[in-house]
Amino acid sequence: KNEVEQSPQNLTAQEGEFITINCSYSVGISALHWLQQHPGGGIVSLFMLSSGKKKHGRLIATINIQEKHSSLHITASHPRDSAVYICAVKDQGAQKLVFGQGTRLTINP
Amino acid sequence: DTGVSQNPRHKITKRGQNVTFRCDPISEHNRLYWYRQTLGQGPEFLTYFQNEAQLEKSRLLSDRFSAERPKGSFSTLEIQRTEQGDSAMYLCASSFWADNYGYTFGSGTRLTVV
Numbered sequence: 001k002n003e004v005e006q007s008p009q010n011l012t013a014q015e016g017e018f019i020t021i022n023c024s025y026s027v028g029i030s031a032l033h034w035l036q037q038h039p040g041g042g043i044v045s046l047f048m049l050s051s052g053k054k055k056h057g058r059l060i061a062t063i064n065i066q067e068k069h070s071s072l073h074i075t076a077s078h079p080r081d082s083a084v085y086i087c088a089v090k091d092q093g094a095q096k097l098v099f100g101q102g103t104r105l106t107i108n109p
Numbered sequence: 110d111t112g113v114s115q116n117p118r119h120k121i122t123k124r125g126q127n128v129t130f131r132c133d134p135i136s137e138h139n140r141l142y143w144y145r146q147t148l149g150q151g152p153e154f155l156t157y158f159q160n161e162a163q164l165e166k167s168r169l170l171s172d173r174f175s176a177e178r179p180k181g182s183f184s185t186l187e188i189q190r191t192e193q194g195d196s197a198m199y200l201c202a203s204s205f206w207a208d209n210y211g212y213t214f215g216s217g218t219r220l221t222v223v
Contacts, residue, residue: 004151033211041146041198041217048211086151096142096165097212099151 003027006087006100014108019074021103023087026068030092034061034072037084037102046072046085077107113215115201121221122191129187130218134203138213141184143176145169146198146217155199158184159206191222 004025013019023032034046047054047061049070054061058077063070074081084104088097114133122128134141139160144152155174156166160181170176173191178184188195201215 035214041200041219043152043200043202043214043217045211045213088151094165095140095157095159096154096167097144097152099144099153101149101151 002101003098004087004089004100006085006103008103009101010104010106012106012108013077015078017077017107019077019081019105019107021072021085021087021105023070023072023100024068025070025087025089025098027089027098028092029068029089031090032063032070033088033090033097034070035086035088037086043086074105079107079109082106113201113203113213115199115215115218117218118216119219119221121223124193124222125190127187127189128191128220129185130199130220131183131185132201132203132215133183134201135213136182137205138203139181139206140204141178142202142204142212143184143186144200144202146200147196152198152200155186188220191220193222196220196222 007022032049036044049063058075060073084102086102087100116131142157143155146152154167156176158178161178173189176186198217198219200217202212204212
C-alpha cells in the first residue's frame with residue numbers, strides 16, 4: 001500500500017462544476033502539500049497545510065490530521081484548471097516529500 | 110531570481126551513454142532536492158542536499174547515479190551507462206532550511222533513452 005493515496009485518479013467535469021480531489025496518507029506528517037502539474041512537467045505549489053483549511057481564490061484545501069485525510073476543492077471550475085493535481089506529505093523528522101500518484105483533472109467547456 | 114532553473118529541458122540519449130543534468134535553485138534556498146517521475150506516476154525522491162552536503166540518498170539512486178552540489182549553489186545529477194528504464198522526468202526543487210517553508214520546483218529535464 002502506498003503511503004499516499006489519491007482519488008479519483010482521473011476526473012472529467014464540465015466548466016462551472018465544483019471539484020473535489022481526496023488524499024489519504026498512512027504516516028505521521030509535519031505538513032501536506034497540494035501541487036499542480038501542467039503538461040510539460042512544471043510543478044507549482046498550491047498549498048502547504050499542517051492543520052485546518054486554506055483558501056486561495058477558487059481553490060480550498062482542508063486537512064484532518066486525526067483521520068489522515070486532506071481534500072482539495074475547486075469552485076466554479078474552468079478549462080484552465082485542467083492539470084494533474086498531486087498530494088505530497090512530509091514525514092515527521094524527514095526532509096523529503098512522499099507523493100501520491102496524482103489526479104488528472106479535465107474541465108470541458 | 111526567476112525560480113528554479115533546470116537544463117536541459119529535454120535529453121535524448123543512446124543506451125550506454127552518460128548524461129548530466131543541471132539544477133540552479135533559488136539563490137537564498139539552502140536545501141536542494143532531486144526527484145524522478147515516470148509517466149502516470151507521482152515523483153519519487155532521489156536525494157537531497159543541505160548546502161553542499163548530501164544528507165540523504167534513496168535506494169533508487171543506484172551506483173550509476175551521482176549527484177553533487179559543490180559550492181552549495183547549483184547541483185548536477187549524472188547518470189552513467191544509461192538504461193531504457195532511466196527514461197523519466199527528473200525534477201529539482203529547492204527550499205529554505207526551515208520546515209515551515211514550501212518548495213519551489215523546476216520545470217524538469219525529460220530524459221529519453223533509446
